[in-house]
Amino acid sequence: MKNINIKDLARELNLSVSTISKAFHDSYEISEDTKNRVLETARRLNYVPNPYASSLRGRRSKNIGIVIPEVADSFFSLAINGIESVAKEKGYHVLICLTHESFENERNILKEFQGGRVDGVIMSVSTETSESSHILDLMANGLPLVFFDRVCEEIETAKITTDDFESGYKATEHLIQQGCDKIGFLGISKCLSISNRRFEGYQKALDDHGILNDTKYIVHCTNETEQNDILLRELLQSSNRPNGIVAAVEKLTTPVYRTCAELGLNIPGDLKFVCFSNLETASILNPSLSTITQPAFEMGKMAAALLFKSLEKTGFSLTKESQVIPSSFIKRGSTE
Amino acid sequence: MKNINIKDLARELNLSVSTISKAFHDSYEISEDTKNRVLETARRLNYVPNPYASSLRGRRSKNIGIVIPEVADSFFSLAINGIESVAKEKGYHVLICLTHESFENERNILKEFQGGRVDGVIMSVSTETSESSHILDLMANGLPLVFFDRVCEEIETAKITTDDFESGYKATEHLIQQGCDKIGFLGISKCLSISNRRFEGYQKALDDHGILNDTKYIVHCTNETEQNDILLRELLQSSNRPNGIVAAVEKLTTPVYRTCAELGLNIPGDLKFVCFSNLETASILNPSLSTITQPAFEMGKMAAALLFKSLEKTGFSLTKESQVIPSSFIKRGSTE
DNA sequence: TTTATTTGCGAAACCGTTTTCGCAAATAAA
DNA sequence: TTTATTTGCGAAAACGGTTTCGCAAATAAA
Numbered sequence: 178m179k180n181i182n183i184k185d186l187a188r189e190l191n192l193s194v195s196t197i198s199k200a201f202h203d204s205y206e207i208s209e210d211t212k213n214r215v216l217e218t219a220r221r222l223n224y225v226p227n228p229y230a231s232s233l234r235g236r237r238s239k240n241i242g243i244v245i246p247e248v249a250d251s252f253f254s255l256a257i258n259g260i261e262s263v264a265k266e267k268g269y270h271v272l273i274c275l276t277h278e279s280f281e282n283e284r285n286i287l288k289e290f291q292g293g294r295v296d297g298v299i300m301s302v303s304t305e306t307s308e309s310s311h312i313l314d315l316m317a318n319g320l321p322l323v324f325f326d327r328v329c330e331e332i333e334t335a336k337i338t339t340d341d342f343e344s345g346y347k348a349t350e351h352l353i354q355q356g357c358d359k360i361g362f363l364g365i366s367k368c369l370s371i372s373n374r375r376f377e378g379y380q381k382a383l384d385d386h387g388i389l390n391d392t393k394y395i396v397h398c399t400n401e402t403e404q405n406d407i408l409l410r411e412l413l414q415s416s417n418r419p420n421g422i423v424a425a426v427e428k429l430t431t432p433v434y435r436t437c438a439e440l441g442l443n444i445p446g447d448l449k450f451v452c453f454s455n456l457e458t459a460s461i462l463n464p465s466l467s468t469i470t471q472p473a474f475e476m477g478k479m480a481a482a483l484l485f486k487s488l489e490k491t492g493f494s495l496t497k498e499s500q501v502i503p504s505s506f507i508k509r510g511s512t513e
Numbered sequence: 514m515k516n517i518n519i520k521d522l523a524r525e526l527n528l529s530v531s532t533i534s535k536a537f538h539d540s541y542e543i544s545e546d547t548k549n550r551v552l553e554t555a556r557r558l559n560y561v562p563n564p565y566a567s568s569l570r571g572r573r574s575k576n577i578g579i580v581i582p583e584v585a586d587s588f589f590s591l592a593i594n595g596i597e598s599v600a601k602e603k604g605y606h607v608l609i610c611l612t613h614e615s616f617e618n619e620r621n622i623l624k625e626f627q628g629g630r631v632d633g634v635i636m637s638v639s640t641e642t643s644e645s646s647h648i649l650d651l652m653a654n655g656l657p658l659v660f661f662d663r664v665c666e667e668i669e670t671a672k673i674t675t676d677d678f679e680s681g682y683k684a685t686e687h688l689i690q691q692g693c694d695k696i697g698f699l700g701i702s703k704c705l706s707i708s709n710r711r712f713e714g715y716q717k718a719l720d721d722h723g724i725l726n727d728t729k730y731i732v733h734c735t736n737e738t739e740q741n742d743i744l745l746r747e748l749l750q751s752s753n754r755p756n757g758i759v760a761a762v763e764k765l766t767t768p769v770y771r772t773c774a775e776l777g778l779n780i781p782g783d784l785k786f787v788c789f790s791n792l793e794t795a796s797i798l799n800p801s802l803s804t805i806t807q808p809a810f811e812m813g814k815m816a817a818a819l820l821f822k823s824l825e826k827t828g829f830s831l832t833k834e835s836q837v838i839p840s841s842f843i844k845r846g847s848t849e
Numbered sequence: 850t851t852t853a854t855t856t857g858c859g860a861a862a863c864c865g866t867t868t869t870c871g872c873a874a875a876t877a878a879a
Numbered sequence: 880t881t882t883a884t885t886t887g888c889g890a891a892a893a894c895g896g897t898t899t900c901g902c903a904a905a906t907a908a909a
Contacts, residue, residue, distance in 0.1 A: 858902090
């Protein structure tokens with residue numbers, strides 16, 4: 178019933194607590210014989226050390242924080258797997274905190290982290306994050322931080338991103354090559370790095386191909402599904418509606434398909450569609466979806482690897498360690 | 514740079530640490546005036562209490578553990594949202610631990626939890642879990658546990674499930690009504706409660722409608738994607754292949770669609786297909802997918818609510834608190 | 850006025866570890 | 880044999896909070 182602790186163990190073995198502790202850490206001070214006795218008794222009594230006591234004394238928690246907007250999202254859940262794979266190897270635990278795209282949540286989470294709950298942070302900012310003092314506070318506290326995917330560009334630390342500009346360019350150029358001349362862009366937030374970089378790629382592709390677009394083709398979606406549906410509907414039933422669309426985030430897939438179905442628009446006949454997405458079902462959609470697929474797992478892994486490097490090597494600076502891992506464009510039925 | 518602690522605060526205010534602590538907890542012993550001074554200085558110096566120190570003294574961590582097989586899965590990620598929504602309200606944090614369907618991982622995670630890392634556990638067992646001593650150990654340690662979805666039937670504690678039997682029955686009956694007379698069942702593990710209950714519903718429906726099925730129509734999938742593809746292929750290109758399939762888990766969706774495409778089988782023409790799934794994209798697949806959709810968010814919420822009840826009310830027993838929340842069947846194109 | 854009670858705070862123990870330091874006994878070197 | 884050194888362990892002080900208890904001063908009751 179009651180959890181047994183190191184003192185109980187010491188009593189049981191007629192040893193001091195320090196000896197027990199040292200035996201567990203395989204200290205040279207302790208004889209092999211004693212070590213074995215300790216380990217065996219620990220197993221027998223089902224002793225599990227209290228991690229918080231260790232954290233307290235050792236002044237590190239062996240936890241890293243993951244701050245992301247959502248978990249119900251293919252990109253983020255794969256990234257979690259990447260992060261977790263290296264954390265596990267290092268004997269660390271991950272604390273997954275969800276902002277649900279709220280700035281206030283994000284700020285509160287980072288604030289809490291300053292109490293020593295985690296030794297480092299890997300994050301992807303919320304759509305509402307237009308200001309970064311809460312992040313600077315965290316770093317001023319000595320906590321190493323690595324961004325992945327959605328970064329704060331003004332903050333000097335490692336950022337693991339994908340080639341958003343090039344991908345936006347490639348997606349748009351593909352639509353142009355498939356014959357689209359009125360191409361819409363669905364962004365997610367005006368202050369979000371990825372959305373902006375992808376948008377710039379889109380713009381550049383249009384410019385390079387001499388396509389003059391109406392700004393009405395550019396839609397900034399929100400976090401409200403209903404609101405997005407209205408915006409999409411407006412865009413797609415306007416006179417002179419686009420005949421191609423690039424969407425910057427996965428969660429717009431279903432809304433676009435649905436709205437097209439409701440309006441009787443055929444994909445790819447009336448509208449060609451490319452989406453940034455890690456959906457496993459992309460290939461079996463109706464029609465199958467052309468995607469820019471991000472290296473989610475690798476990005477998570479890389480972010481974690483860097484964070485641990487900075488945790489392990491004192492003096493290691495994250496400022497010059499940013500990495501860009503390319504996404505892959507996969508052509509499918511939605512742009513045939 | 515350095516984290517400031519309660520001692521620094523005490524020094525700054527010329528008060529004792531106990532006074533500071535009491536001020537934070539709004540103790541009646543402390544005057545309003547002092548409380549305000551403490552709060553204000555804490556804000557100014559950006560003081561954040563160390564949660565591990567509190568945990569240690571208070572003997573509870575204010576963390577609950579979530580043990581699930583995967584996070585890259587619609588059902589589990591939605592369930593996490595449900596759990597998190599109530600944990601947040603209670604001022605608790607969630608520690609999400611992934612077993613990746615490995616029994617050994619599951620056992621290690623539960624073992625670690627016994628050191629006081631969490632105050633209670635919400636879990637869905639791995640496909641490999643055929644034995645439950647590790648769970649009994651956890652409970653013997655005094656940790657309350659609530660199962661959701663994938664339960665261990667032999668363990669006496671609250672289990673939040675959905676109506677697996679009825680859903681399996683309903684899905685199968687639907688296929689029969691749509692004209693199928695050779696109906697396959699794709700399970701995920703022979704020792705998994707949900708898979709078995711859904712299978713029993715399937716069996717009962719066949720019996721009730723006087724359909725005699727070959728056991729070759731029953732396929733137990735594994736955790737190896739390639740292996741599953743082989744099994745599926747065998748099933749679907751056998752002479753006298755099934756003309757209907759019920760799949761017990763979401764992750765079989767893409768393999769089934771792909772294999773059908775490769776073999777030139779038309780859904781729903783050659784094969785009708787129903788899947789237990791929370792995929793948001795079910796409605797825009799080719800063809801759209803008839804699903805049994807589980808109340809994932811609600812199940813998570815309910816599990817968490819029960820766990821907190823047992824954490825808050827001493828003497829509250831979880832043994833008689835199991836709940837069944839019905840799933841909904843949604844007919845779509847794959848069974849037209 | 851004397852006694853009882855309340856108010857506001859501080860000292861110190863405690864939570865379960867880790868780590869430093871000290872110290873005997875055993876062994877090796879001189 | 881005497882003096883270093885090594886080996887194996889224990890006492891006690893941290894880590895950063897919370898909580899119990901005690902104690903003056905202020906206020907209320909007698």
